[in-house]
Amino acid sequence: xxxxxxxxxxxxxxxxxxxxxxxxxxxxxxxxxxxxxxxxxxxxxxxxxxxxxxxxxxxxxxxxxxxxxxxxxxxxxxxxxxxxxxxxxxxxxxxxxxxxxxxxxxxxxxxxxxxxxxxxxxxxxxxxxxxxxxxxxxxxxxxxxxxxxxxxxxxxxxxxxxxxxxxxxxxxxxxxxxxxxxxxxxxxxxxxxxxxxxxxxxxxxxxxxxxxx
Amino acid sequence: xxxxxxxxxxxxxxxxxxxxxxxxxxxxxxxxxxxxxxxxxxxxxxxxxxxxxxxxxxxxxxxxxxxxxxxxxxxxxxxxxxxxxxxxxxxxxxxxxxxxxxxxxxxxxxxxxxxxxxxxxxxxxxxxxxxxxxxxxxxxxxxxxxxxxxxxxxxxxxxxxxxxxxxxxxxxxxxxxxxxxxxxxxxxxxxxxxxxxxxxxxxxxxxxxxxxx
Numbered sequence: 001x002x003x004x005x006x007x008x009x010x011x012x013x014x015x016x017x018x019x020x021x022x023x024x025x026x027x028x029x030x031x032x033x034x035x036x037x038x039x040x041x042x043x044x045x046x047x048x049x050x051x052x053x054x055x056x057x058x059x060x061x062x063x064x065x066x067x068x069x070x071x072x073x074x075x076x077x078x079x080x081x082x083x084x085x086x087x088x089x090x091x092x093x094x095x096x097x098x099x100x101x102x103x104x105x106x107x108x109x110x111x112x113x114x115x116x117x118x119x120x121x122x123x124x125x126x127x128x129x130x131x132x133x134x135x136x137x138x139x140x141x142x143x144x145x146x147x148x149x150x151x152x153x154x155x156x157x158x159x160x161x162x163x164x165x166x167x168x169x170x171x172x173x174x175x176x177x178x179x180x181x182x183x184x185x186x187x188x189x190x191x192x193x194x195x196x197x198x199x200x201x202x203x204x205x206x207x208x209x210x211x212x213x
Numbered sequence: 214x215x216x217x218x219x220x221x222x223x224x225x226x227x228x229x230x231x232x233x234x235x236x237x238x239x240x241x242x243x244x245x246x247x248x249x250x251x252x253x254x255x256x257x258x259x260x261x262x263x264x265x266x267x268x269x270x271x272x273x274x275x276x277x278x279x280x281x282x283x284x285x286x287x288x289x290x291x292x293x294x295x296x297x298x299x300x301x302x303x304x305x306x307x308x309x310x311x312x313x314x315x316x317x318x319x320x321x322x323x324x325x326x327x328x329x330x331x332x333x334x335x336x337x338x339x340x341x342x343x344x345x346x347x348x349x350x351x352x353x354x355x356x357x358x359x360x361x362x363x364x365x366x367x368x369x370x371x372x373x374x375x376x377x378x379x380x381x382x383x384x385x386x387x388x389x390x391x392x393x394x395x396x397x398x399x400x401x402x403x404x405x406x407x408x409x410x411x412x413x414x415x416x417x418x419x420x421x422x423x424x425x426x
Contacts, residue, residue, distance in 0.1 A: 005219065006218065006219050006222055009219050009222070009223050010222050010223055010225075010226040011226075012223075013223040013224075013226045013227050014226045014227070014229075015225045015232050017226075017230045017231060018230055018234070021231065021234045026379075034397060035397035035398055036262045037398060037401035037402065037405075039401075039405050041357055058368065084342070088387075090375075140387065142387075144254055144381065144384075144385030144386040144387065145387070146386070146387045147375050147376075147382065147386040147387055148375050148386050148387055148388065148389055149375055150389065151377075158390065160374070160375075160389065161373070161374075161375075162360050162361050162362055162363075162373075162374075162375065163302075163360075168357065169360065170360070171357075172356060172357030173353075173357040173358045173359070174301075174353065174357065174358070174359045174360055174361055174409060176361055176363065176373065176402070176405070177359050178373065178391065178398060179416040180398075182248060184248040184393060185248050185250060185393075188250035188252075189250065189389070192250075192252050192389070196387060208301060
């Protein structure tokens with residue numbers, strides 16, 4: 001009789017401890033990281049619905065509608081920012097991406113843009129439009145290009161790759177964009193942004209750019 | 214007496230199950246992924262030791278020796294390839310990186326290089342040297358730039374970012390390079406390399422490149 005009780009209690013203790021450990025294991029297991037790669041050139045499609053998802057108005061433009069493309073995914077990630085956007089971009093002339101950044105600015109997202117001094121002034125650059133809207137923009141100074149093409153959103157999501165934010169890059173070139181929320185990748189980029197932001201503080205800087213490609 | 218035995222056996226069952234689960238947890242836990250980020254411009258340092266690690270000859274060049282830089286880390290990763298290298302690069306004029314690719318080729322690593330047609334022919338491009346050594350090179354055809362800057366080594370390690378393989382990018386520009394072995398990131402790049410490699414198969418292709426930046 002006692003032996004039976006002992007075995008029963010032992011089994012109970014074992015199953016309880018298994019249950020506790022399984023729950024602990026599930027709680028400790030990290031949430032699956034976001035790791036996406038998007039390739040360009042992107043198919044061309046209407047992105048109006050991405051900017052006005054709740055609108056009942058149907059866009060009548062001749063582009064394909066309701067198509068999920070590399071560019072629409074990139075736009076959605078950019079528009080997902082809710083508190084901050086740190087953007088480090090060599091060339092920025094894409095009007096849809098500019099519209100997305102301006103939309104974030106209107107929503108109260110804190111935006112900082114660091115860009116290349118030479119490319120900020122080229123025809124079609126949207127840097128002037130960002131500045132005009134009151135967004136804080138700094139231009140790199142120094143002898144080399146500010147050749148990055150990355151943004152960190154809300155201090156948690158990194159978008160980086162070969163893609164400049166231009167129409168020809170999106171629709172014409174072979175390009176890549178990595179989207180990740182892995183701290184091991186996000187944090188170095190955040191740190192580098194802060195470093196470059198301070199380094200390119202406007203006051204007291206003198207450009208010494210040489211003839212680099 | 215029986216109660217004491219019951220408690221003892223319960224404790225024993227609990228500790229045994231804990232031990233078993235802990236071992237299982239450690240076995241199931243994945244090996245830590247490699248995720249590195251390197252920023253440029255890199256400090257300038259002698260890289261001779263990286264190419265000839267077993268040499269007893271001490272380099273007498275005037276550059277700093279024994280310094281670990283972003284570029285030396287990049288070079289070491291490139292030289293770690295043992296079976297294959299798929300390189301998709303917009304601009305390739307860096308002589309140390311060319312030396313590394315040639316060293317891999319001599320070691321018997323299977324190398325495929327896909328590059329931009331226009332940039333393959335610019336002054337200082339190392340694409341000709343790769344071809345001359347017998348490395349399989351394809352140039353992109355089509356209307357946009359082949360603007361990628363990535364390589365997949367041994368089908369397991371991805372190196373990607375904003376950095377073209379040029380001296381000005383390495384020593385002059387603000388650039389980034391991500392090094393990762395995460396399959397979620399490596400595999401899409403491998404797949405894209407294969408797609409582009411087939412797409413740019415030389416026979417039968419006619420260039421229709423327009424005036425893109």
